[in-house]
Amino acid sequence: MGSAVGHTESHTYNKPAFRLSVVVPMHNEAGGIARLMAEISAALSDFAPFEIIAVDDASRDRTLDELKAALSVVPQLRIVQHDHNCGQSQATISGVLAARGTWVATLDGDGQNDPADILKLIAARDERTGPDATLFIGHRTQRDEGHKTTASKIANAIRAFILRDATPDSGCGLKLFHRDLFLALPRFNALHRFMPALTLRAGGGVVSVPVSQRPRTYGRSHYGIFGRGLIGLIDLLGVWWLMRRHTQPKMKT
Numbered sequence: 001m002g003s004a005v006g007h008t009e010s011h012t013y014n015k016p017a018f019r020l021s022v023v024v025p026m027h028n029e030a031g032g033i034a035r036l037m038a039e040i041s042a043a044l045s046d047f048a049p050f051e052i053i054a055v056d057d058a059s060r061d062r063t064l065d066e067l068k069a070a071l072s073v074v075p076q077l078r079i080v081q082h083d084h085n086c087g088q089s090q091a092t093i094s095g096v097l098a099a100r101g102t103w104v105a106t107l108d109g110d111g112q113n114d115p116a117d118i119l120k121l122i123a124a125r126d127e128r129t130g131p132d133a134t135l136f137i138g139h140r141t142q143r144d145e146g147h148k149t150t151a152s153k154i155a156n157a158i159r160a161f162i163l164r165d166a167t168p169d170s171g172c173g174l175k176l177f178h179r180d181l182f183l184a185l186p187r188f189n190a191l192h193r194f195m196p197a198l199t200l201r202a203g204g205g206v207v208s209v210p211v212s213q214r215p216r217t218y219g220r221s222h223y224g225i226f227g228r229g230l231i232g233l234i235d236l237l238g239v240w241w242l243m244r245r246h247t248q249p250k251m252k253t
Contacts (some may be wrong), residue, residue, distance in 0.1 A: 020050040022118065023086050023095030023181070026067075026109035027057040032217060033066040036111050037074045043115040047122070053078045053098055053111070055091040089191040096182050104182060105190075108173035110216055113138070117211040121176035124209045133181050133204030135195055137167060138174030138211035145176070155232060159197075162240050167196035167206055176210050184244065190235035197239055201246050 022040055026033075037052060044050050054077060057066050067079050079099050082091065096104055105121065107113040121136040128134065159170060171193055185198045186193065196206045 016049050018049045018099075018101035020044065020047060020122075021096075021099035021101030021104045022050065022052045022115075023092060023099060023104055023106045024109045025054065025057060025091030025095065025106070026054055026059065026063055027085065027088075027091070028059045028061045028063060029109040029111075030059070030062040030066055032111045033063065033109075034070050034073070036109070036115070037067075037070045037077055040115040040118075041074045041076055041106075043118060047119075050076060051100060052077045053095045054078070055095045056082065057087070057091040058082045058085040065125045068235060087189050089187075089189050089193075092192050093187055096179060099179055102179060103220060104177055104179050106173060108177045112214050112216055113172075113174045114212045115212055117174055117209075118176070120209050120211060121174065124207055125176060128207065130205065132178040133199070133202060134177075135181070135199040135204065135206045136176040137170070137206065137208055138172040138195060139169045139171055139208040140213040141210050152155065159194075159236055162236060163194075163197040164242060165194075165197040165200060167208055169208065170194065170196050172211070188238070190232065190239075193232065194235070194239045197243060201243050203238075 022044070024036070024040075033054075037054070040052050052074065054067050056067060056079065058081075064081065065084075066077075071077055071079070078098070080094050082094065092106055095106075098198070103125075105118045107115065107118070117138060121138065124136050125134070156169065156171070159165065160167065173192075175195065177195075177199075181199065181202065181204060182195075184202055185195070191198070199206055
């Protein structure tokens with residue numbers, strides 16, 4: 001089991017060892033971890049070799065215990081552990097830094113993302129002819145979460161208007177991207193919400209893929225309406241500033 005604190009760098013391998021690394025940020029997700037790890041392993045059974053990197057962001061429940069128990073059942077699983085809570089973006093960063101695959105898929109640790117939908121993102125990637133600097137992101141077309149859905153729609157509308165990132169659901173945890181693309185993006189606490197805009201800023205492309213959204217059956221949401229909307233306004237303005245100040249020169253040949 002590895003450990004990760006803050007922005008510890010760990011991308012020192014010489015060549016990729018896996019076709020795909022699946023990064024799962026987790027904080028207080030006890031109750032469904034065994035099922036989720038088994039679902040990821042089963043969904044990717046024809047896509048070997050792959051690895052699953054679960055990042056325990058200093059959970060206070062039995063998340064780490066359940067992850068350790070899953071090690072004997074899911075051999076592809078690796079665990080990265082934070083010594084204090086850093087948030088979803090840093091957990092994702094720690095997971096990608098530890099990844100040994102060329103391509104990385106992410107999904108939320110609450111079980112609401114269907115691991116089988118990773119294959120939809122892979123299929124979209126394989127159908128596209130273009131550079132590796134493309135982000136494939138899920139679009140949850142059917143959601144029933146009351147005020148959370150309303151807050152997400154408002155936040156998405158504001159974000160899309162300001163950043164012009166051409167993404168209907170930037171908050172979806174299901175994403176697929178080249179590891180090098182991710183490591184070239186600026187790192188900050190809300191990175192996971194603004195990856196489409198930052199990918200476009202880097203000269204890449206974004207492809208949205210319809211995916212499902214399952215009801216939560218364990219744990220509780222870590223975000224309220226203010227976390228999804230008003231508090232994110234500062235982050236939104238910061239990303240807007242980054243977009244405005246960025247230049248993408250074309251090299252002469």
